[in-house]
Amino acid sequence: MTDWLLQCSACEKEFSGTDLVDVCNDCGQPVFARYRGEAPRREDLLQRADMWRYSPAMPLLPGELPVSLGEGGTPLFDASHLADEIGVGRLWIKDEAVNPTASFKARGLSGAVTRGKALGVPGFTVPTAGNAGAALAAYAAAARIPARIFAPASTPSPILDTIRALGADLVTVDGHIGDAGAKARAFAAESGWLDVSTFREPYRTEGNRTLGLELAEQLGWRLPDAIIYPTGGGEGIIAMDKVFSEMRDWGWLSPDATSRLVVAQAAGCAPLVQAFDAGEAKAKPWPNPTTHAAGLRVPAPFADRLVLAALRESNGAAVAVDEQVIRDATYRLASATGIDAAPEGGAGLAALEELVRRGELGRDSEVVLFNTGSGASYRTPQSVSA
Numbered sequence: 001m002t003d004w005l006l007q008c009s010a011c012e013k014e015f016s017g018t019d020l021v022d023v024c025n026d027c028g029q030p031v032f033a034r035y036r037g038e039a040p041r042r043e044d045l046l047q048r049a050d051m052w053r054y055s056p057a058m059p060l061l062p063g064e065l066p067v068s069l070g071e072g073g074t075p076l077f078d079a080s081h082l083a084d085e086i087g088v089g090r091l092w093i094k095d096e097a098v099n100p101t102a103s104f105k106a107r108g109l110s111g112a113v114t115r116g117k118a119l120g121v122p123g124f125t126v127p128t129a130g131n132a133g134a135a136l137a138a139y140a141a142a143a144r145i146p147a148r149i150f151a152p153a154s155t156p157s158p159i160l161d162t163i164r165a166l167g168a169d170l171v172t173v174d175g176h177i178g179d180a181g182a183k184a185r186a187f188a189a190e191s192g193w194l195d196v197s198t199f200r201e202p203y204r205t206e207g208n209r210t211l212g213l214e215l216a217e218q219l220g221w222r223l224p225d226a227i228i229y230p231t232g233g234g235e236g237i238i239a240m241d242k243v244f245s246e247m248r249d250w251g252w253l254s255p256d257a258t259s260r261l262v263v264a265q266a267a268g269c270a271p272l273v274q275a276f277d278a279g280e281a282k283a284k285p286w287p288n289p290t291t292h293a294a295g296l297r298v299p300a301p302f303a304d305r306l307v308l309a310a311l312r313e314s315n316g317a318a319v320a321v322d323e324q325v326i327r328d329a330t331y332r333l334a335s336a337t338g339i340d341a342a343p344e345g346g347a348g349l350a351a352l353e354e355l356v357r358r359g360e361l362g363r364d365s366e367v368v369l370f371n372t373g374s375g376a377s378y379r380t381p382q383s384v385s386a
């Protein structure tokens with residue numbers, strides 16, 4: 001499958017698949033790739049262990065080689081002891097910590113840098129709460145294209161060190177990812193470098209779709225009852241929602257295969273939970289966002305409408321959890337499974353436990369929880385001794 005066009009998610013304006021497009025130039029909303037022509041076939045998947053196994057379902061031109069560091073192909077662990085303790089029928093943990101630069105961000109940045117390189121961009125820039133910057137630094141280095149990364153000064157220091165070590169130009173910013181985003185956009189406008197912020201170009205989403213392709217294949221081409229995803233900007237949720245629908249269209253999944261999509265946020269920054277509970281179509285910017293789960297510190301998610309629509313259409317849920325609850329759940333997740341859970345993964349476990357308490361999930365539910373990053377990225381000498 002190599003034929004796609006780009007289409008605005010809001011006004012449906014179309015663009016050529018070989019144009020350099022960021023957001024819709026009419027309405028300013030996110031633009032996505034739409035596949036057309038003959039459906040790709042499961043039989044044509046490549047014999048490789050990383051996410052480019054799904055190349056027939058990815059936006060690659062004939063003969064094009066992806067910029068790859070072995071991202072994806074992450075394990076899905078059957079956490080039966082934890083499932084019993086929590087009170088669900090089955091619990092799998094998809095461990096994204098084992099990606100290059102230790103988070104799922106590798107998938108999206110492999111997708112975006114692959115496309116940016118093919119389109120001849122002179123450089124890349126991104127605002128980040130941490131992991132997206134580390135991933136961009138790695139893929140830009142692999143593509144031999146420069147990168148400038150804008151991160152809050154409060155980003156966990158192991159992640160800032162990784163960004164520097166991979167040769168990117170790091171600019172630290174006072175404030176949160178929203179403040180870094182304004183700087184990155186201004187820099188992109190003056191330099192002509194491509195801003196690969198969440199949903200501000202189409203191809204991170206295409207890479208992130210492999211989360212859903214891989215999960216479906218690992219479960220034998222079916223979906224679990226519920227998927228819990230620690231959410232800031234909403235990449236994981238939106239990309240899985242998109243690819244599940246594509247897989248149903250292509251006959252890779254049965255037409256009635258769906259999962260309840262569940263967003264886990266931190267109580268100190270929960271704009272999507274607030275909007276979901278209030279029945280609103282858009283989220284209000286969250287004042288003074290605070291959480292040690294850095295990936296969840298996104299006070300004004302750009303694609304709020306799309307996340308909220310995906311939650312409602314899937315009969316999903318949105319749950320906010322307190323800082324100490326996140327810390328306890330992170331420890332429990334790691335010590336019960338051997339997976340070096342990130343605080344974001346811990347927030348996901350805490351959200352799952354809350355849904356069991358509410359009676360929304362139980363012994364008859366099959367659940368997949370994403371551990372989106374690695375605990376090691378957040379451990380500093382201070383946090384270890386504390």
Ligand SMILES: *Cc1c(COP(=O)(O)O)cnc(C)c1O
Pocket residue numbers: 103104105131132198230231232233234235236295296298342344345372373374
């Ligand atoms: C970025 C990130 C998230 C949140 O992802 P979004 O796409 O912003 O929703 C969750 N966990 C980790 C470890 C992350 O790096």
